[in-house]
Amino acid sequence: MESARTIADLRRHIGIWRGGGDRIGLVPTMGALHQGHMALVRAARAECGRVVTSIFVNPKQFAPGEDLASYPRREAADLALLASAEVDLAFAPATADIYPAGFATVVRVTGLTDVLCGAHRAGHFDGVATVVTKLLLQSSPDAAYFGEKDYQQLIVVRRLVADLDIPVRIVGVPTVREPDGLALSSRNAYLTPEQRRIAPAIARVLRSIAEAVARRPNSVACELASGREELRKAGFSLEYLEIRDAETLTPVTDQLTAPSRVFVAARLGRTRLIDNMPLTPPA
Numbered sequence: 001m002e003s004a005r006t007i008a009d010l011r012r013h014i015g016i017w018r019g020g021g022d023r024i025g026l027v028p029t030m031g032a033l034h035q036g037h038m039a040l041v042r043a044a045r046a047e048c049g050r051v052v053t054s055i056f057v058n059p060k061q062f063a064p065g066e067d068l069a070s071y072p073r074r075e076a077a078d079l080a081l082l083a084s085a086e087v088d089l090a091f092a093p094a095t096a097d098i099y100p101a102g103f104a105t106v107v108r109v110t111g112l113t114d115v116l117c118g119a120h121r122a123g124h125f126d127g128v129a130t131v132v133t134k135l136l137l138q139s140s141p142d143a144a145y146f147g148e149k150d151y152q153q154l155i156v157v158r159r160l161v162a163d164l165d166i167p168v169r170i171v172g173v174p175t176v177r178e179p180d181g182l183a184l185s186s187r188n189a190y191l192t193p194e195q196r197r198i199a200p201a202i203a204r205v206l207r208s209i210a211e212a213v214a215r216r217p218n219s220v221a222c223e224l225a226s227g228r229e230e231l232r233k234a235g236f237s238l239e240y241l242e243i244r245d246a247e248t249l250t251p252v253t254d255q256l257t258a259p260s261r262v263f264v265a266a267r268l269g270r271t272r273l274i275d276n277m278p279l280t281p282p283a
């Protein structure tokens with residue numbers, strides 16, 4: 001596996017591969033890699049001759065008071081994992097290379113970012129949209145791979161790529177879960193053993209809502225109310241538990257008529273967990 005620390009070095013490698021006719025797949029990450037990231041790498045590996053993974057803890061997507069300073073950083077272990085998955089290039093730039101002095105541009109996707117996590121994490125999606133745009137322009141991949149666990153992020157990225165005419169295919173990859181249902185996340189490492197025991201309730205509640213509204217599409221309000229109650233009783237401090245249209249993110253409060261998703265964000269102590277699942281209206 002090659003590695004690049006600068007944008008110039010990244011472009012040099014990609015230029016050589018492109019010249020040889022290779023398709024390039026980009027897997028953007030913030031490191032602290034787990035099997036969810038490795039599923040993105042496998043999806044890229046299956047479709048592209050060359051796979052590039054970026055590791056960059058993007059300061060612009062952390063709201064004030066969030067966990068930027070304590071976000072897990074394990075570069076040596078990450079690089080070993082990527083090498084074992086036959087990634088061709090790890091791009092791990094310095095913050096000053098991505099945001100040099102005088103950097104003054106913000107990429108903002110409106111509308112889609114006003115709700116769910118966007119309503120609770122000031123500036124988060126501006127930071128994500130800005131860094132993802134930069135990574136796409138720096139590496140000019142044929143395809144870029146994002147986890148469905150961060151579903152709102154996935155559709156924000158799809159929107160910006162369409163709006164800015166960036167010639168890349170955005171691929172969503174299903175969430176990878178622990179055997180007890182907990183969605184894999186770098187932030188799971190923050191959970192105490194007691195919180196880790198409670199955490200799978202999130203996936204249980206989402207699954208039970210998905211099953212109930214598939215049977216009774218007009219039970220949305222009642223299922224959401226009992227899901228909220230169950231999570232609070234389990235010890236979560238709930239930010240949101242909502243059903244929204246899978247493309248537009250408009251709220252579904254009554255009857256399920258179009259493909260939608262149930263979204264949750266909840267805290268256990270200081271750890272914020274998010275998850276979502278697809279909901280299909282009966283045919």
Ligand code: PAF
Pocket residue numbers: 028029030056058061128131132150153
């Ligand atoms: O999903 C993530 O890890 C990050 O939000 C991303 C897409 C790498 C941008 O920093």
